[in-house]
Amino acid sequence: MHLPRRLAALRERNYRLFFTGQALSTLGDSMTPVAISFAILDRGGTASQIGWVLGAGTAAMVLLLLFGGAVADRWPRRRVMLVADVVRCAVQAAVAALLVAGHWHLWELVVLEALWGGGAAFFAPAMTGLLPQLLTGEVLAQGNALQALSWSVGSVAGPALAERPGGDNRPGAGRGHRRGDLPGQCGHVGPPGSTPLGRAHHGHEHAGGPQARLGGVPVQDVAVGHRRRVQSLEPPGIRAGDRARRGCGQDAPGRAAAWGAIWSAFGLGALGGGLVALHFRPRRPLVAATVATAGFIPLPVLLAAAAPVALTAAVATLGGAGFALCGTLWDTTMQQQVSTEVLSRVSAYDWFGSVALLPVGYALAGPMADLIGARTALFGAAAVMTLEVICVLAVPSVRRLTASAGTVPS
Helix, strand or coil, X not given: CCCCHHHHHHHCHHHHHXXXXXXXXXXXXXXXXXXXXXXXXXXXXXXXXXXXXXXXXXXXXXXXXXXXXXXXXXXXXXXXXXXXXXXXXXXHHHHHHHHHHCCCCHHHHHHHHHHHHHHHHHHHHHHHHHHHHHCCCHHHHHHHHHHHHHHHHHHHHHHHHHCCCCXXXXXXXXXXXXXXXXXXXXXXXXXXXXXXXXXXXXXXXXXXXXXCCCCCCCCCHHHHCHHHHHHHCCCHHHCCCCHHHCCCCCHHHHHHHHHHHHHHHHHHHHHHHHHXXXXXXXXXXXXXXXXXXXXXXXXXXXXXXXXXXXXXXXXXXXXXXXXXXXXXXXXXXXXXXXXXXXXXXXXXHHHHHHHCXXXXXXXXXXXXXXXXXXXXHHHHXXXXXXXXXXXXXXXXXXXXXXXXXXXXCC
């Protein structure tokens, strides 16, 4: 294929198929929070109930991540991803059917989201380990940047499709989608003679040991949770004045449109960040990745201050750009610095550190907002994120690692 040098990753047939499938999958996934949230609100539900449903998926992912990483290092990663996607596709179809029919119970959504999160626990570490088997060298960074771009496009288009004016705005319309197929045989078999639980422990040793050489802390932890944080926030300035309505009635369409605009702006910013990541090769990638996450900090401040939607959306683009840039730099650094045999396990520990507390956050978000007020909670979130950035930059090995440090041998 005749493509620009910065898109050379797409010349590889296997990666091209993988990229296409994941781009379609991401589009469907980005509709999910909008569809489920407003389905619950339309039934008179609360923010806490939304938190329980979305938190169930994250909780299941946290519980199974380390085991999923061990499995992905033991069996062919392509096969692990396909099985995980079959499970998630079935779950998506079931949720879509329930929401479209309008006959569902909250516990059913909780159980189905937990099953979806369990599939993600196996898929995510396997995907991180698979990419270096599809792409190497400079092209690997391009592949990670293109993955960020596909997520960004899906984040812009997904919410718009889930709540598009004049279209099918039923809650279930945004849920069902077909997950993409994966390319040819790219699996990897890890060290024989050990159990998955034992391999999970082995991954911990590499995640914390000198072989990883990633600065002692998972830098992506600062940013990877931002996507779900953003999805769970609701700008106070967009809320209905009458709290008793709980998101129902005439105010819901306006709030949905405003929040959709802000979230889509975040996705547009991530799109720009992904384009930058195609060219940006900083000498100290972990420092650059950490600084990039600071672009997200002003967003909760503006939400707390009930700033105009246009201003909040404009600032959200900065957070999106930082999110995409950080993710690309972090993934590429990890894939280059960690041995292939343990890469999925190390990735699982990275994901675990990133999302382990999200279920707690989901469960506490509603009660905390009621206790101290939504604005105070949002200001507190901004303060915590600022502290995160400072703490990561204070780690000497984060500041010292350079892009020319080389790849750890297998």
